[in-house]
Amino acid sequence: MDDDMPFDIKQTYLKFLEEDPQLTMPVAAIQSLVALLADAQPKTSAELIEVLQEASQTLKDSVPNSISLSAGSDLFLRFVVRNIHDYSDWEACKRNLVENGRTFAERAKESRSLIARLGLPFVRDNDIILVHGRSRAVHQLLELAASKHVRFQVYVTEARVCAEGQIAAAAFRKLGIPTCMIPDSSVGYVIPKVHKVFLGAEGVAESGGVINQIGSSQVVMLAHQFKKPVFVLAESHKFVRLFPLSSDDLTTETPYTFTTTETEEFDPANGPQIDFTPHKYITALITDLGVLTPSGVSEELIKIWFG
Amino acid sequence: MSKDLTPAQAKALKKQQKQAQRAARKEQGGNVGGAPQASQQQHGSRKHTAVGNVGQSSAPETAAPDRPFAHLDQHKPIVSAADIHPAILNLALQMRRCNVLGSTQRCVAMMEAFSKVIEDYQSPPGTTLGRSLAAHLSRQIEVLKVGRALSVSQGNAIRWLKQHLSAVLDFKDVAAKEELQLAIKSFVRERLEVAAKVIVKSAGTHIRNGDTVLTFGHSSVVYQTLAAARKEGKEFSVICVDTPPLFEGKRSAVELVELEIPTSYILISAVPYLLDTVTTVMVGAHAMVSNGHLYSRVGTSLVAMAAFDRNIPMLVLCETLKFSERIQLDAFSVNEMIPGEGPNSVFYDLTDSKYISKVITEVGALPASSVPVILREYKTQQV
Structure with missing residues (x-):
């Protein structure tokens, strides 16, 4: 410097x-x-x-x-x-x-490789896995599973607005994992055939709810409706001392607005980039501290901050 | 069971039965009004079936459908003794008459009364204050308990005070008095006043322009939160929900109107009707029990369930002083009768943790399931 x-x-x-x-x-x-x-x-x-x-x-x-x-x-x-x-x-x-x-x-x-090791038993032969967007933790887990010759298929959503689904899908195919790209609007179409959902996280809230790329919460809610387990892969340093109740509690957002005139061209990138998924829809969090239930997160957080 | 009793015990039991019977008859006569005869007859016939249960409960009744709270302690007259401090006697009466009401207010009033007790205490010759005060305090507490059962906050405060007595064991009386009074002051400030400030700040983030906040009964920390949000210039309205017999919501409504917050005042029966306009429900707590349930003013659970049904977030604002190690599964086994309000009026109900979106405390906002974690972490810290 x-x-x-x-x-x-x-x-x-x-x-x-x-x-x-x-x-x-x-x-x-x-x-x-x-x-x-x-x-x-x-x-x-x-x-x-x-x-x-x-x-x-x-x-x-x-x-x-x-x-x-x-x-x-x-x-x-x-x-x-x-x-x-x-x-x-x-x-x-x-x-x-x-x-x-x-x-x-x-x-x-x-911690990411530790998460991959802990998550490995959750990837089984003949699984059809749904992944929303790109996550390094999910990538590492599926890479490990593929290297252990687990045979599974992956649906990858496009994950607009960030649109990193393309990159994720390309990476999975490179690992030899049969991968199918789907638009976000087709999650409801494929979800009955999916066995489990894997997500990364931007942050894990105090309740065990997850802050992640936008679109995660609707994917998770569909999964919940169809009783498909949802696993969130997150390093424990992503645990934040926030407890939003809904996506609009996240402070960094630029909200959508209503207009009656065509003021500017429709650009989804102007909207929020992340959303919040409440803990009640999440089956488990695979972290470097172990596989936790959502309520286990607040226990760990309290330990970190008051212990 | 009654066969094993000694004659003295049997006599006491009989007396107790008679008293309870008399009290029950009096209450029924006063409240049922139209049909005292019929209810007395029912009452008489039930007595036979109830005998087997006598040993465990203070009143000789099993829970009958129309009197589900017959097993709870009946209020006894407050009797003073020579060594009972007037401040304690006064507080016991005030609590009995529900003039001093609410977990926070009762705890603060109790600590202030203790401070006066300590101020006026003369240790008997041959002993020090540090060694003799505990017994004296216990007698004061007994009187308070007759006034009303101790709140969880009061119980926790007393536990702290008794522990703190050991810190002044070797002090001279004057120094011990000074130290204890200071400690009481800072305890109240730290665990209630500062805690409330932290909670207010955190809860305030849930009030936004255009919101409608629904609150139930009266809670000092909810009031402070709404007042702070108003002071920040937020534009929101409040629905105060109230219920007989205490009508604490009236106090909330009056206080909020004084702050020029647009306020509606409704009875609990109108909650479902107005719920669609509500963005957040905020309530205070009597206690959070360690299985994550909320033990609070009767009616809270109804409001919580209605809010849950519409996906409206339900926030509980609760200082950690009100956290209880107790596990409670229903509001029948543990509860308290409202003095002078008939046989089915109780103070509290229990709200299942699944209806609670968030518990806001001075150590952070948590899901209701984390109450035991806080209890555990605090305990390990103190040891």
Whole structure:
């Protein structure tokens, strides 16, 4: 980093994401804060916390959808606040925070392969699996299952607005998994033939409900109606201290508006990018802490924050 | 069972039976009005079938269809003694008459009364305050209990106070008094006042412009939430739901109208009719029991079920001081009679956790199923 340039938390964050496509947003946020710790020279612990708080707020404000990111930064802040008084020597404390921050980021990356191992028994021969959009955790699980010669087929939704279904489907086919792309509007058509639904997550709310790419909640509700199990694959660092009751409780959204004139061309990308799926529709969450029921999430969160 | 009783026990039992019978007759006579004769006859015939149950309950009745709460404790007259502090006696009477009502208010009033008890306490010669106060406090608590059964918040506060007494064991009396009074003050501030502030902030995010909030009876923390939202300039309306015999909703309605919040006042029977306009239901709690059910003013469960039926979020605003380790499955086994309101009037009902969308506490917002987790985490912290 150039010495003359002031440390830019947003640029650092984006650079981390760009450099490593396997990196998730919360981990990138943690790594950026660790980098900031190494760069900034706070004199006291109060100053350190202030610097970190300010940076994480800047980071949250700088991206349109900050839920996943804030899961990481909040967790790191909590970690710092809790450990800061354990050291008498200030330098040692800072060194330790930087080091621990790095191990934290490393461990977070590893958790995806752990999730794949825990999720493997859920993928069985002759399964027809429905996947909504693109998720690295789901990809890793299906990759592992395919490598173990489990024979299954996958429906991949197009997952508009993000439209990352194409990329996901291409990746599955590359692994030799029989894959079928479907438009989002056909979920109701295929769901009776599906055995289970796998989803990734942007964030897991305190209730065990899931914040994910838009369209997830309607897919899950259809699955629920047809009594198909829904499994959410999420790293525990995606657990957020949020408890929305419905999608419009998510703060980052730009709501749809009603008009009577053709003001602008219809562009679905202007609408919300994520939605919220209430916990009652979710069968289980496959996380690096184990396979949890939705209510198990709040137990883990309470342990992290009060334990 | 009655064969095993000693003569003294048998005598006491007989006396108890007679008293309960007399009380029941009096209540029925007063409330049924038109048909006292008939109900007395019924009552008499039931007595025979009920004898086998006498040993376990204070009233010699099994639950009959028309008197499902006959097994609950009947209210006894409040009797004072020389060492009972006037503040305690006053509070016991106020609670009995439902002038001091509501879990939070009762707990605050009790702690204030305890503070006065401690202020005026003279430890007997040869002992210190730290060592003799516990017994003195217990006698005060007995009187409060006669006034009304302790609320869960009061019970938790008393448990804390008794634990805290051990901290002043070796203090001089003056220092101990000072320390205890300060501790009581900060306990109330921390567990109720600050807790309410945190809850208000969190619950406030659920009130948006154009919303209609439905609330039931009266809750201080719900009131504070609505007041704060109003102060922030949010435009919303409130439906206050009320029910006899206590009509606590009147207080809510008056308070909200004073804040110039558009408020409707309805009785519980009109809830389904107006529910379509409601965006959120917010209620306070008497207690959250550890299986995630809500134990609160009778009528709450009806409102919750109606809201659930229409998919309207039901929020419970509850300080963790009101969390109880008890597991409760129905509102019959544990409940409390409303003094002077006839044989079928009870204070509380139980709302199943599945009807509750969210419990908002000062340590965060949780699904109702996480109540035991909070209890457990707090317990491990205290040890």
